[in-house]
Amino acid sequence: MRPKVSFVVLNWNNFKDTKEIVQCLERLDYPNFDIVIVDNDSRDGSARMLEDCFPEHPFIRSPVNSGYSGGNNLGIEYALRMKADYVAIVNNDIVIDNDKLLAEVIAYMEDSGAEILGPKIERLETRETVSVYNDSPWWNLVRKVMVKNRRTREDDAQEEYNSLLLLGAFLVIKSEVFGTIGKMNEDFFMYCEENELLLRANLHRVAISYYPQVKVLRKMGKDERNYHIRRLYYMSRNKIHMFKLHSSGWSLLFLLFINFVSDVKKIVRFLFEGKFAFAATIVKGVIDGTGHVTGINPRYH
Structure with a gap:
C-alpha cells in the first residue's frame, strides 16, 4: 500500500x-x-x-x-x-x-x-x-x-x-x-x-x-x-512577530533595523506615488507588530 x-x-x-x-x-x-x-x-x-x-x-x-x-x-x-x-x-x-x-x-x-x-x-x-x-x-x-x-x-x-x-x-x-x-x-x-x-x-x-x-x-x-492593503498590513505586522519569536538580543535589533529601513523605503515610495492608504497601512502594521497585536484585524476584511 x-x-x-x-x-x-x-x-x-x-x-x-x-x-x-x-x-x-x-x-x-x-x-x-x-x-x-x-x-x-x-x-x-x-x-x-x-x-x-x-x-x-x-x-x-x-x-x-x-x-x-x-x-x-x-x-x-x-x-x-x-x-x-x-x-x-x-x-x-x-x-x-x-x-x-x-x-x-x-x-x-x-x-x-x-x-x-x-x-x-x-x-x-x-x-x-x-x-x-x-x-x-x-x-x-x-x-x-x-x-x-x-x-x-x-x-x-x-x-x-x-x-x-x-x-x-x-x-x-x-x-x-x-x-x-x-x-x-x-x-x-x-x-x-x-x-x-x-x-x-x-x-x-x-x-x-x-x-x-x-x-x-x-x-x-x-x-x-502589486501591493494591496490586506497583504501590506499582515506582512508588515507578522514579520515583526516572526523576528521576536526567532531572534533576541543584537540579532533581533539588527533584524528590526533592516526591516525598518525596508519599510521606510516602501512608505516613501507610496507617498511619492500618492498611495497614502498604502503608506498608512505599513505604519499600522509596524505599530501592531511592535505591540504584539495578533490574529485577525477586521479593518482589513
Missing part, C-alpha cells in the same frame, strides 16, 4: 478557484489520497456550492474566519486523525498539469528521507519561478540571522542543517513532523505563517527539500503582483 496523502484545500469566498484545484487534484494518478476541503466562514455561498459539487470529499466548515493558518490547521488536524502519512497544504490558486506529480513527489520523499517538500512553483501568467524565499537576498539574510541566532543559543551553531524557506502555496509534510514542531501559528492569521513553520522545522533539524523536478503553476494576478 502506498503512503496515504491528505490534501488540505482552504476556501474563503472563492468557489471558482477552489473548484478548479479540487478538480486538478482529483485527476492525480495516485492510489491512496483524499482531499479535505476547509471553508473559512465564507459569506458568498461558496461553502454550500462546494459541498454540493464535491459530496465525496471531507468538508469542514469553520465557524469563524480563522485565517490561512487557522483554516489549514483544521484540515491538518482532520488528516492526522484519519492517519494520513503525509499532509499536502495546497493553495486554491494552484494549477496542476501533471497527473503523475503526487506519485513522483512521494517516491522522492520516501527515497530521500525528505520530511517537508516544496515543488517548483511558477506564475501562471509569466512562468516566472517563485518557489523559494532563499532566492530573495532580503529573506535569505533574515533566515540566516534567525536560524543562526537560535542555534547558537543551543551551542549548535556549527552543525550542518537544511535552511530552505519554501513558498507555502504547496507544501507536502510528513505527518510525524507536526508532532515535533506543531502546526501553523494562528497568531499570524495570514502571511509569514509558512516562514515561521519552516523556521521551527529548521530548528528541529527536519529534512526540508526543494524538488524542482516537479512543477505546479500559481495564479498570481494583478493583486498579487
